[in-house]
Amino acid sequence: MNNAHTIFRPSALRWGAPVAAFFATAAVLAVANHEPQADLAADLGPAVSAAGLEPATAHGIARLEHAVEAEPDSATAFTSLGDFYLQGARETADSAFLERADAAYTAAESRDPQNAVAAAGRATVALAGHRFAGGLALANEAHRLEPALVRPYALITDAQIELGRYGAAGRTLERMLRLKPTLAAYARVSYYRELNGDLNGAVQAMRLAASAGGGSAESSAYVEHLLGKLEVRRGNFARAERDFERALSVAPGYAPAIAGVARVAVARGNFHASITGYREAVARLPNAENATALADALLAAGRHHAAERAYDRAIAIARRDPVEVNQELAMLEADHGSPARALAAAQEAWRKAPGLKSAEALGWALHRTGKSERGLVFARRALELGRSDPSLLYRFGRVAIGAGHAGQARSALHRALTINPRFHPVQAPIAQRLLADLRAH
Secondary structure (H helix, E strand, C coil), rough: CHHHHHHHCHHHHCCCCCCCCCCCCCCEEEEEEEECCHHHHHHHHHCCCCCCCCCCHHHHHHHHHHHHEEEEEEEEHHHHHHHHHHHHHHCCHHHHHHHHHHHHHHHHHHHHHCCHHHHHHHHHHHHCCCHHHHHHHHHHHHHHHHHCHHHHHHHHHHHHHCCCCHHHHHEEEHHHHHHHHHHHHHHHHHHHHHHHHHHHHHHHHHHHHHHHCCCCHHHHHHHHHHHHHHHHHHHHHHHHHHHHHHHHHCCCCCHHHHHHHHHHHCCCHHHHHHHHHHHHHHCCCCCHHHHHHHHHHHCCCHHHHHHHHHHHHHHCCCCCCEEECCCCCCEEEEHCCCHHHHHHHHHHHHHCCCCCHHHHHHHHHHCCCCHHHHHHHHHHCCCCCCCCCCCHHHHHHHHHHCCHHHHHHHHHHHHHHHHCCCCCCCCHHHHHHHHHHHHHC
């Protein structure tokens, strides 16, 4: 199993499936001692709002903040608190939780410099902030401190993928599967297969992840919604809807699954239900992905002015995201904002994370600034592992048309529409028109 691509073999996924959260969340630490009172703000900074948190997460944060006040020298208490802050960041998309998580892990390291969980926590924060090289260094340090700990393997894999080190990522993932085939491992096998164009294998692995169960309702719902997104990509909307509904049955009000149901509705032409669903998703989780999907649904419904305002909001949300690399901002600026700003953002993304997503963003931004021939170089790199993402193939086709490569454009657009003729409410109709024009000439 020294070949990274052995993870594509079904036999690599026939092992048992111990339960673990996708991103490990420690149990709440109960502390009975109420003294002395420490200055929590000195370690963690200003308080964060509980708005949008699940009750269990809010309760856990409150109990652990009390725990670190009661036992200010406890590295374990600080790492557990950091894990709950990460959970808060996932539930609210509020970067202040990431800042607090990093401060909690740093406080733990200051009390116990050999604390591998704290190093892994800081790596998680770095990756969430798209600081992939720094995150990889921290994850490697966590692995050095505790080689049997599973969590660093997942983080090392994530960083290697974003940095374009796909062979190394495959080998790390193989080691992770041998050590402990958890929900997190199966989910990453799914993503790795997806990047290599094996959508059927990606679904197979994600269903194993879903059957493994999670350490929390949010973790289980997260995997179910990822499974639904894969089925959407394949055009299996009925299956996708069932996956999203399962996510909502596990975690009612889970915003990504609400957005997933809205995605199925727009594919079926039910624009009213889709717009209503996306608005609820944005209200619950106001990130750029949800805001952009709402704008796309509005545009597909012919509500152009409302769509323009929604795109402006999506760009504003993406610009406020304090990450060092943001491919999503580059794509939004390219399509609905400033192509020049898109190119600057994409170039920075490529410099710091030269992976497939950055190549896609840079290729598209170059095309949108009139540099289609150069853009095609990066568009090809985005496809180099054989990805079967219809939106990526659509953009490749557009760039190829701009560069004067009609044959390549025709092939890419045909493949996108073959995979899923309703892959996107705005892009799919354009792809159909472009393909018809190419065939006519």
